[in-house]
Amino acid sequence: MSWKKTADAVVIGGGMMGIATAYYLKKLGVKDVALLEKNTVASGSTGRCAASFRAQWGGELNITLGKACIDRFEHLEEHLGVDLDIERYQNGYLLVAYTDKQFEQFKKNVALQNSMGVESQILSHAEAMEICPGMCVDDAAGFSYYKRDGHADPMISTFAYQEASKKIGVRIEKFTEVTGFKVGDGCVRGVVTNKGAIATDTVVNAAGPWAGRVGALAGLNIPAKGERHEILATEPVDWGVCPTMLMSFEPDYYMFQRPHGSILAGCGPNMYRKEAAPFDDYEMEDSWNFLEHMTGHLNKLLPRTRGIRVVRQWAGMYDITPDLQPVIGEADEMKGFWVNVSGARGFMFGPVAGEMVAEKIVKGSTSLPIDEFHWRRYAEGRFLVEPSIA
Amino acid sequence: MSEAKCCCCESDGSFNLAEMENDTVLCRCEEVTLGTARKWIAEGYDTFDEIKRMLRVGMGPCQGRGCRDILLREISQITGRPVSELSPGTIRPPVKPIKVSLVARDYTGGDKK
Ligand SMILES: Cc1cc2nc3c(=O)[nH]c(=O)nc-3n(C[C@H](O)[C@H](O)[C@H](O)COP(=O)(O)OP(=O)(O)OC[C@H]3O[C@@H](n4cnc5c(N)ncnc54)[C@H](O)[C@@H]3O)c2cc1C
Numbered sequence: 215m216s217w218k219k220t221a222d223a224v225v226i227g228g229g230m231m232g233i234a235t236a237y238y239l240k241k242l243g244v245k246d247v248a249l250l251e252k253n254t255v256a257s258g259s260t261g262r263c264a265a266s267f268r269a270q271w272g273g274e275l276n277i278t279l280g281k282a283c284i285d286r287f288e289h290l291e292e293h294l295g296v297d298l299d300i301e302r303y304q305n306g307y308l309l310v311a312y313t314d315k316q317f318e319q320f321k322k323n324v325a326l327q328n329s330m331g332v333e334s335q336i337l338s339h340a341e342a343m344e345i346c347p348g349m350c351v352d353d354a355a356g357f358s359y360y361k362r363d364g365h366a367d368p369m370i371s372t373f374a375y376q377e378a379s380k381k382i383g384v385r386i387e388k389f390t391e392v393t394g395f396k397v398g399d400g401c402v403r404g405v406v407t408n409k410g411a412i413a414t415d416t417v418v419n420a421a422g423p424w425a426g427r428v429g430a431l432a433g434l435n436i437p438a439k440g441e442r443h444e445i446l447a448t449e450p451v452d453w454g455v456c457p458t459m460l461m462s463f464e465p466d467y468y469m470f471q472r473p474h475g476s477i478l479a480g481c482g483p484n485m486y487r488k489e490a491a492p493f494d495d496y497e498m499e500d501s502w503n504f505l506e507h508m509t510g511h512l513n514k515l516l517p518r519t520r521g522i523r524v525v526r527q528w529a530g531m532y533d534i535t536p537d538l539q540p541v542i543g544e545a546d547e548m549k550g551f552w553v554n555v556s557g558a559r560g561f562m563f564g565p566v567a568g569e570m571v572a573e574k575i576v577k578g579s580t581s582l583p584i585d586e587f588h589w590r591r592y593a594e595g596r597f598l599v600e601p602s603i604a
Numbered sequence: 605m606s607e608a609k610c611c612c613c614e615s616d617g618s619f620n621l622a623e624m625e626n627d628t629v630l631c632r633c634e635e636v637t638l639g640t641a642r643k644w645i646a647e648g649y650d651t652f653d654e655i656k657r658m659l660r661v662g663m664g665p666c667q668g669r670g671c672r673d674i675l676l677r678e679i680s681q682i683t684g685r686p687v688s689e690l691s692p693g694t695i696r697p698p699v700k701p702i703k704v705s706l707v708a709r710d711y712t713g714g715d716k717k
C-alpha cells in the first residue's frame with residue numbers, strides 16, 4: 215500500500231483509548247483520520263486486560279463516566295453496527311471490604327452512587343453469599359454490589375471498534391511506530407514513523423503506558439507510564455464457580471468467570487513483588503511469584519477452584535499517572551497535541567473517553583465533563599481523589 | 605490442479621476440496637474452522653496473534669500445540685509470506701496446565717497441598 219503523507223488527524227496507539235478516539239473523530243466529520251500502531255491493534259494493555267467495567271466508583275466524575283461506559287457497553291455492537299459478539303456479561307461487581315474503615319467508605323460511595331442514579335447496594339453477608347455461593351469471606355466487614363457492572367472480551371470489543379472504523383474509512387496502519395514529531399511555532403506539524411512522515415496539525419497521543427515516552431519525542435512531559443500487572447486464566451469449568459466479579463482493594467485482588475468458562479484472576483504487583491513502588495516497568499514478563507500468590511487467593515476465596523487447572527498466565531501494563539486518574543486534554547505548550555490516557559481503566563473508559571476527546575477536538579466542548587482531567591492539575595498541586603481503587 | 609475428473613460425477617475435485625476444507629476444524633480446543641480463520645485473515649487479521657485475539661485459536665488447554673502450525677500455513681498461503689518469516693505468536697506459561705492447589709501459597713499459613 216502506498217504511504218499517504220498527510221492526514222487531518224493522527225491517533226497514536228491502537229488500544230481501546232486510541233481506536234475509539236479515531237472512530238469518533240471520523241464519525242464527527244474529520245475527513246482523513248489515521249491510526250498508527252507500532253504492533254497490531256489490541257496488542258498492548260487493552261488485549262491483556264481483565265476487560266471489566268463498573269460504575270461503583272467513589273468520585274462523582276468517575277461515577278458519571280462509569281455509568282456512561284456501562285450504557286455504551288450494553289449496546290456496543292448495535293452502536294457500532296458490527297456483526298461481532300463482544301461476549302458482554304453483567305452480574306455485577308461484588309466489592310469486599312475487610313475493615314470497618316473500608317466498609318464505611320463503601321457506604322459513602324453507595325450513597326453518592328444512588329444519588330446519581332446508580333442503583334448499587336450495600337449487602338449483608340447472607341445476601342453476598344446468594345450472589346456468589348461457595349465463596350469463603352468470613353473475614354469480610356461488608357460488601358457493596360451493582361448488578362450492571364460487568365465484563366466483556368477485550369480483544370473482540372477493540373476489534374469491534376476496528377471493524378467499525380474501517381467501515382467509515384479510518385486509515386489503520388499497523389506495524390507503524392511513531393519515532394518523532396515535527397513541530398513549529400508552538401504547534402504540532404506532523405509525525406515521523408518507521409514508514410515515513412505524515413503532515414498533520416492534530417495528533418492524539420493514546421499510547422497508554424507508553425504515552426510518556428511518546429510525549430517525550432515531542433519534548434513534552436506527559437505524566438503517564440507503565441506498571442506491570444499480572445493475571446491468570448484457568449481451563450473452562452462449569453458455570454457458577456465465580457458468577458460475579460469478586461474484588462477487593464485491600465488486599466488487592468479480583469476474580470471472575472467468563473461466559474466461556476475460564477476463571478480469570480489478578481492483583482497488583484505490591485501483593486507479590488519485593489521491589490518498592492513506584493515501578494517503571496515495561497517488561498511483559500509474568501512471574502512464578504504471582505502465580506503462587508494468586509492461586510493462594512483463589513483457593514482461599516473460592517475453595518472449589520482447588521482442582522481446577524491454570525492454563526495461562528500473562529502480564530500487561532497499567533497506564534499509571536501520578537494520582538491514578540485520567541490524563542486528558544491538549545498540551546498547553548503545543549497546540550494540536552492531544553493526550554488521551556485513562557489512568558489504568560482504559561478498557562472501560564475508552565469508548566466514552568474517545569468520544570469526549572473527539573468532541574473536544576471537533577466542537578470545542580464535550581457532552582460529559584472531562585476538563586478536570588487535564589494534567590496541568592499536577593503543576594497546580596491538585597490531585598484528584600478516588601477512594602475506589604487499589 | 606490436474607485435469608483429471610472424478611470417475612462418477614465429472615467434478616475435478618478442486619472446488620469441493622476447498623469448500624470441504626473450510627468446514628475442517630482448525631483449532632479443536634476452541635472449535636474454530638479453517639473457513640472462519642480464512643475469512644478473518646482476508647479481512648486483514650493476518651498475523652498469528654491477531655487471529656488468536658479474534659477467534660481464541662491457540663488459547664485452549666493445549667495452548668496451540670494442535671493448531672499453531674496449521675494457522676501459520678494458512679496465513680502464509682493467503683499473504684504469500686513464507687512461514688519462516690511469520691511470528692509464531694506468544695507461548696504462555698504454564699506450558700502444561702497445573703492445578704491451582706499445587707502452586708497455591710496458602711497465605712493463611714496452612715499446609716500447601
Ligand atoms: C492485568 C490487567 C488487568 C486490567 N483490567 C482492566 C479492567 O478490568 N478494566 C479496565 O478498564 N482496564 C483494565 N486494565 C487497564 C487497561 O488495560 C488499560 O488502562 C488500557 O488497556 C489502556 O488502553 P490504551 O488504549 O490507553 O493503551 P494500550 O492498549 O496499551 O494501547 C496503546 C498502544 O500504543 C502502542 N504504541 C506505543 N508506543 C507507540 C509508538 N511510538 N508508535 C505507535 N504505537 C505505539 C502500543 O503498541 C499499544 O498498542 C487492566 C490492565 C492489566 C494489565
Ligand code: FES
Nearest residue numbers: 631633664668670
Ligand atoms: S487446538 Fe488450538 S488451542 Fe488447542
